[in-house]
Amino acid sequence: METPENILARLQAAFPSAKIELLPNGCPSQPPSLLLDPAFACEIATFLKNDAALRLDHATNVTGVDWPKEGYIEAVYHLFSMEKKHGPLIIRLRTANRDTAVVLPSLTPVWRSADLQEREIFDLFGIKFEGHPDLRRILMWDGFKDHPMRKDYVAPDDFEYEPTAHDDVLERAQQHFSKNA
Amino acid sequence: MSVLSDSLIEDLKKQGVLVTSIEALYNWGRSNSVWPLQFGLACCAIEMIAASMARFDLSRFGSEVFRPSPRQADLMIVSGTVTKKMAPQVVRLFNQMPDPKYVIAMGACAISGGPFKQGYNVLKGVDRFIPVDIYIPGCPPRPEALLHGLMELQKKIRAQKLTGENRAKYFDAAQPGEYPIPSFGEHDLEPSKNAALWSPAQVARKD
Amino acid sequence: MDTSFSSQKEIDARERGGLGTERLEVAFGPHHPSTHGVFRMDVVLEGEKIVSLKPVFGYLHRNHEKIGESVSYLGIIPYTDRLDYLCSPTSNWGFVLACEKLAGLEAPERAQYIRVILAELTRLVNHTCLAGFLAQDLGAMGTPLMYAFRERENILDLFESLTGARMMVNYFRFGGCRCDLPEGWLQGVSRVLDAYSKFLDEFEALLTGNEILLQRTQGVGVLKADLAINAGITGPCLRASGVNYDLRKVDAYGIYSRFPFRVPIGEHGDCFDRYMVRILEMRESIGILRQAVREIPAGPIMDAKAKTRSIRPKAGEVYGRIESPKGELGFYLIADGSPSPYRYRIRPPSFINLTVLEEMCLGLTVADAVAILGSIDIVLGEVDR
Ligand code: SF4
Numbered sequence: 001m002e003t004p005e006n007i008l009a010r011l012q013a014a015f016p017s018a019k020i021e022l023l024p025n026g027c028p029s030q031p032p033s034l035l036l037d038p039a040f041a042c043e044i045a046t047f048l049k050n051d052a053a054l055r056l057d058h059a060t061n062v063t064g065v066d067w068p069k070e071g072y073i074e075a076v077y078h079l080f081s082m083e084k085k086h087g088p089l090i091i092r093l094r095t096a097n098r099d100t101a102v103v104l105p106s107l108t109p110v111w112r113s114a115d116l117q118e119r120e121i122f123d124l125f126g127i128k129f130e131g132h133p134d135l136r137r138i139l140m141w142d143g144f145k146d147h148p149m150r151k152d153y154v155a156p157d158d159f160e161y162e163p164t165a166h167d168d169v170l171e172r173a174q175q176h177f178s179k180n181a
Numbered sequence: 182m183s184v185l186s187d188s189l190i191e192d193l194k195k196q197g198v199l200v201t202s203i204e205a206l207y208n209w210g211r212s213n214s215v216w217p218l219q220f221g222l223a224c225c226a227i228e229m230i231a232a233s234m235a236r237f238d239l240s241r242f243g244s245e246v247f248r249p250s251p252r253q254a255d256l257m258i259v260s261g262t263v264t265k266k267m268a269p270q271v272v273r274l275f276n277q278m279p280d281p282k283y284v285i286a287m288g289a290c291a292i293s294g295g296p297f298k299q300g301y302n303v304l305k306g307v308d309r310f311i312p313v314d315i316y317i318p319g320c321p322p323r324p325e326a327l328l329h330g331l332m333e334l335q336k337k338i339r340a341q342k343l344t345g346e347n348r349a350k351y352f353d354a355a356q357p358g359e360y361p362i363p364s365f366g367e368h369d370l371e372p373s374k375n376a377a378l379w380s381p382a383q384v385a386r387k388d
Numbered sequence: 389m390d391t392s393f394s395s396q397k398e399i400d401a402r403e404r405g406g407l408g409t410e411r412l413e414v415a416f417g418p419h420h421p422s423t424h425g426v427f428r429m430d431v432v433l434e435g436e437k438i439v440s441l442k443p444v445f446g447y448l449h450r451n452h453e454k455i456g457e458s459v460s461y462l463g464i465i466p467y468t469d470r471l472d473y474l475c476s477p478t479s480n481w482g483f484v485l486a487c488e489k490l491a492g493l494e495a496p497e498r499a500q501y502i503r504v505i506l507a508e509l510t511r512l513v514n515h516t517c518l519a520g521f522l523a524q525d526l527g528a529m530g531t532p533l534m535y536a537f538r539e540r541e542n543i544l545d546l547f548e549s550l551t552g553a554r555m556m557v558n559y560f561r562f563g564g565c566r567c568d569l570p571e572g573w574l575q576g577v578s579r580v581l582d583a584y585s586k587f588l589d590e591f592e593a594l595l596t597g598n599e600i601l602l603q604r605t606q607g608v609g610v611l612k613a614d615l616a617i618n619a620g621i622t623g624p625c626l627r628a629s630g631v632n633y634d635l636r637k638v639d640a641y642g643i644y645s646r647f648p649f650r651v652p653i654g655e656h657g658d659c660f661d662r663y664m665v666r667i668l669e670m671r672e673s674i675g676i677l678r679q680a681v682r683e684i685p686a687g688p689i690m691d692a693k694a695k696t697r698s699i700r701p702k703a704g705e706v707y708g709r710i711e712s713p714k715g716e717l718g719f720y721l722i723a724d725g726s727p728s729p730y731r732y733r734i735r736p737p738s739f740i741n742l743t744v745l746e747e748m749c750l751g752l753t754v755a756d757a758v759a760i761l762g763s764i765d766i767v768l769g770e771v772d773r
Contacts, residue, residue, distance in 0.1 A: 027490055027704030027723070057617050061707060061718050061735040078707050078720070078735075082617050082631060085638050088707060113620020115743050116445075124453075139446035139772060140302065141266055145367040148301045149454060155301040156369035219421050223448055223769055224473035224555065226425065234537035249421045264772075267426055267447045270418055296467065299458070300451030321555060 001086035002053065004032050014047060015040050023092065033076070033090035038104050041093055042131070045110040048079060048089065055083045059111035062118060064125035066150045071097055073125050073150075075104055077114070095127060098150075106132035124149035204343045211255075212335040215283070218254035219247035220274065223261025225288035225321040232324035242331050251277040256334070258327075259313075262290035262297055263304040265370050269362050275311045276359040280351040283338070285330055286313045289320045296320060309374040311360055411439070414754065418447045422525045422758045425768030429745075429757065436753045441746045445739070448772040456732035461487055461562070462698035464732065469556040471734060472770040475514045477506040477547075478712040480560035485641060486708025486719040491699040493563035493691045500643045501684040502565050505577060506557070507710075508673040508680070509547075512584065513540050514713035515624075515666040516591075518765045522663060523595060525762035526604045532595060539587050542580050549573060562699050563691030574681050581677055588670060596667065605659035609748040609760035612657060619743040623715025624669065625764055628654030628661035635711035646683075647676045659763040666765075700727050707735075714738050714765055734773055738766035 002010075008022050011034070018040035025032045036044055048056045056079035065074040072094045080087030095102045106129035108114045118129045119138040126147035129135055137144060146153055157176055185193075190200050221229060233239040233247065248254040251274045263271055275284065286307055289295030294305035307313065314337060317330040341349040350356045360378065363370040417428035426447035432440040452471065456464050468483045469476035481503055488494060495503065520536030544554045549570055551557040559566050595601055611621065616629040626633055634651045636644040652668035654661030701723040709718035715737025722731040741764050749757045 025704055026702055027706050029489055029492070030704065030706050033705075059620060060622075060709070060716060061720055061733065063720060063731075063733045063735075065722060065731050076720070078718070082633050085633070090707070111620065112615070112618045112743055113740055115619075116739060139266075139449040141365040141446070143365050143367060148451070153301070155299075156373065158305060158369065158373050159298075220419060221425055223425070223450075224470055227473055227555065230533075231537055231541070234541075235534050236538065236541045247421075262448065262450050264447060264449055266449065267418060270447075274419055296470065297450040297455065299455055301454065302446075302449045302451055323554065 001081075001084070001089070004034060004089065007048075007054070007089065008034060010051075011044060011047070015044060018044065020044075031088065031090065033092050035092050035094065038093050041105045041107065042110065045091075045107050048091075049110055054089070055081045056087065056089055057111075058082045058087070059107070059113050060088070062107075062114045062121070064121040064127060064149065066098070066125060068098065068151045073098055073102060073127055075118075075121060075127060077107065102126055103128045103130055105130050106135075108132050123147070126150065205339075207343065208339045208341055211281070212338040213243040214246075215242075215244045215256045215331070215334065215338070216246045216248050216254050217244055217256040217258050218251055218274065218278065219249045220257060221260055222263060222267065223288075223290065225260040225290070228321040228324055229258055229260045229287065229327060232327045237324040237328065239328070239331070242328065242335070244331060251275075252279065254278050255281065256283045256285065257311075258285045258287050259291040259307045260287040262295065263307045264300075264302045265304055266302060266365075268304045268307075268310060268370060269364065271307065272310045272360055272362045276362070280358050281341075281349065282351075283314045283334055284311055285315045285317060285327075285334060287317045287327060287330070288322055289318060292316050292318065304370075306379075309379045310363065312378060416754070416757075417444075422762065424521065424761070424766055427761075427766065427768055427771065429761075431754060431757065433754070437751055438749050438754065438757060439751075441749045441757065443742055443745055445772055448768040450769070450773065452734060452773040453732050456729060458728060460698045460727045461700075461729065464729075465560065466556065466558045469558055470769055471736070471773065472712065472714065472717070472738070472767050473555060474517055474767055475510040475713050476555060476557050477503075477510045477559065478710060479717065480557065481507055481642075482708060482710045482712065482717040483719050484560040484562060485710055486706050486721050487562050487699060487701075489708055490701040490704065490706045490721060490723055491562060493694050493699075495564045495642075495691060496688050497643075497685050498568075498687040499564040499689045501680050502569065502689065503560065503642055504644070504647070504680050505677060505684075506547075506550075506559065508677045509543050509577070509580075511673045511713045512670055513543050514765075515670050516540060518666060518762075519591065519595065519663065522659075522759070522762040523601070525758045526601060528600075532591070535587070535591060535594070539584065542583065546573065546576055546580060549576070561690065561694070561697065563694030564689045568689050574684065577677065577681055581674055581681075585671075585674055588667070588674075592667060596664070601663075602660065604755075604759055605663060605763065607656070608659045608752065608756050609763065610656060610658045611744065611748055615744060615747065616657065620740045621715070621744065622737050622741065623711070623713070623765075624665045625662055625715065625741050627652065628665045629657035630655055635709060635716060639709070641710055647679055649673075649676050659759050662763040662765075698727065700725070705731075709735065712737060714767070714770070715741055734770075736770040736773060738764070739771045739773075742766060742771065 011020055018037040021035040023033050023035050058080040059077055061078040063076050075093045077091045079089045093104045104127055118132055121127050122135050123137045123139050193200050233245055239245045286292050291307045294303050297303045315330045315334050317326050319326050412433040414431045416431050418426040428444040430442040468479040471479045516536045520533035523532035547557055548554050551559045611629050613629045613631050616626050649672040652665045654665050703725050705722040707720045709716050717737055718735030720733040721729045724730040748760050
């Protein structure tokens with residue numbers, strides 16, 4: 001497959017007003033990823049899917065990552081090509097912040113495989129995907145208010161006594177016992 | 182059975198005379214036809230299926246008749262992780278089973294949450310909502326362990342009294358046959374446990 | 389009553405006009421014997437036809453990913469066992485593969501062969517059980533499943549003598565395997581394989597030509613290739629639709645490039661093809677296993693670079709994927725230099741294979757939906773994680 005640098009150059013030529021960035025990967029054997037401009041995400045995705053040299057028709061893994069220190073939530077897409085049998089190309093989208101502006105464009109219209117996975121991100125991370133056909137909670141129940149995969153989520157305190165105690169679990173247990181002492 | 186001694190009964194048996202009591206006969210019949218609910222939750226369910234298949238052959242104990250409907254079942258084998266999303270359904274199924282009914286908590290997850298205890302969506306033990314008769318530890322328990330658990334349950338059934346002070350609970354109309362079903366709250370199940378049924382184990386702490 | 393209908397079409401039309409059918413909503417699951425666990429489908433029926441089907445997930449959501457962020461890399465391996473609990477060795481492998489890429493480790497020859505042997509044995513277990521469950525869902529209560537589980541026990545015995553556990557093997561390690569093969573184990577594998585080919589013949593004689601099975605599966609739940617690709621369907625379901633995409637060939641991870649096996653491809657994408665692809669895959673697996681047992685070299689089973697049992701990789705991210713019996717099983721890890729991953733994500737094949745369940749079931753009956761679900765091959769531990 002083309003190098004991500006090459007793809008970046010071609011994308012910049014095709015979408016001159018879009019802001020696209022190449023993010024390095026700390027792991028030397030693994031490819032860097034492309035950070036896309038959410039405003040152009042759908043068009044770029046369609047381009048990647050239909051481009052004759054790339055044909056990235058298989059969006060395997062769609063997931064979210066919470067970065068509380070940096071102040072955004074990411075959606076990460078791993079793209080492969082079943083036709084050309086190459087990949088991956090990793091693209092990322094970032095929300096503006098973590099509470100008020102958590103809207104990203106949905107890529108489900110381009111790749112159906114993102115359907116359930118974007119719902120999962122909505123459920124567990126709280127990113128709202130605009131243009132998703134059926135954005136509901138998927139793993140937790142409908143009335144659930146939190147987004148448990150966020151780093152700052154606090155699970156309900158329902159331990160009865162000390163579980164396998166180490167690190168933050170030990171801390172939680174200690175908090176529990178000091179509260180209920 | 183207090184009129185005849187055990188040794189006399191044995192002697193009579195050797196002569197071809199079977200003496201028994203209604204209670205023993207009734208419990209013998211019940212204990213050898215415990216029909217479980219066909220109800221698998223997670224990994225442990227596979228071992229439960231394995232126990233009912235060719236090699237381990239649960240039918241030797243009269244329990245191969247897995248019933249898809251709770252109305253026809255005597256035994257609920259909670260085989261696997263009970264998540265908070267599933268807990269109301271488990272309680273509902275238990276409520277729908279007719280008395281006398283029994284519960285086996287199979288595997289670490291059903292007992293306490295097991296390896297997934299730290300999960301936000303995992304119920305830390307099914308005994309928070311329904312009464313459990315037999316606990317089978319293991320992750321997953323081997324089919325032999327399930328068979329052992331079943332034999333323990335049979336022992337328990339055979340020891341149940343029909344009359345007298347300590348007769349089985351299900352004869353007592355005041356005893357609850359159904360248990361409250363928790364509802365989905367905004368952060369957790371509400372209530373998160375049935376306080377009448379379960380209270381945390383007390384750990385003696387030095388400090 | 390006027391009984392002069394000329395065609396079935398007319399009957400249908402009159403019925404609709406005259407009587408009108410009420411829509412019936414059926415909550416199928418989470419407790420239902422043929423949902424393979426605690427899966428639920430909200431089905432809307434018109435007469436007997438399915439007009440809408442919404443899968444409901446989450447009844448076995450055990451928070452693998454959240455828990456994974458707080459345990460060490462090594463500590464995650466036992467959790468991967470419990471992902472797809474019918475085939476824990478392949479789940480192990482997927483995770484270990486991703487971590488090895490992250491840490492720059494590579495398993496030595498012997499360990500690679502052991503991995504292939506375990507993975508292909510797992511494939512046999514999984515596909516046999518699937519065929520048994522599928523037959524069970526179609527109404528063959530007992531017999532085929534009994535046969536399947538009888539054979540499964542023989543393979544589980546092998547797992548047990550190697551790893552000490554029947555189901556949850558917890559055997560793969562970063563840069564190799566946990567322990568070497570016990571004496572006589574490979575002969576045991578050969579014995580099981582000899583019996584397995586015979587068993588497969590017997591099993592096929594029982595099922596494959598069976599009129600009822602054919603009627604219930606052929607032409608049911610057709611999945612077209614382009615939709616399958618777009619929806620991210622992987623594994624035997626994808627290949628049954630005629631797409632040649634097997635990660636053992638495409639990525640040739642491990643040492644799969646050394647095995648000249650064929651990839652069975654379906655033609656129609658219906659339930660029968662999905663069933664048949666798996667049967668054929670099992671026969672290929674037996675070939676792979678025979679070759680692996682023949683060629684396995686002596687030597688170490690751990691990479692000499694792997695000094696500690698766990699790893700502590702530098703910041704970076706990796707996506708590793710393997711062909712699990714159910715499809716593409718991927719692990720996406722973000723390391724931040726700490727002993728546990730910053731983000732641990734599982735790409736579950738059985739979850740994503742359910743994306744187009746509704747399309748496959750529309751217009752059919754509930755009994756067909758059961759067959760379709762059975763032929764997709766899901767395991768709830770992986771669907772809900
Ligand atoms: S106890 Fe272990 S095997 Fe059983 S359901 Fe829990 S994790 Fe799975």
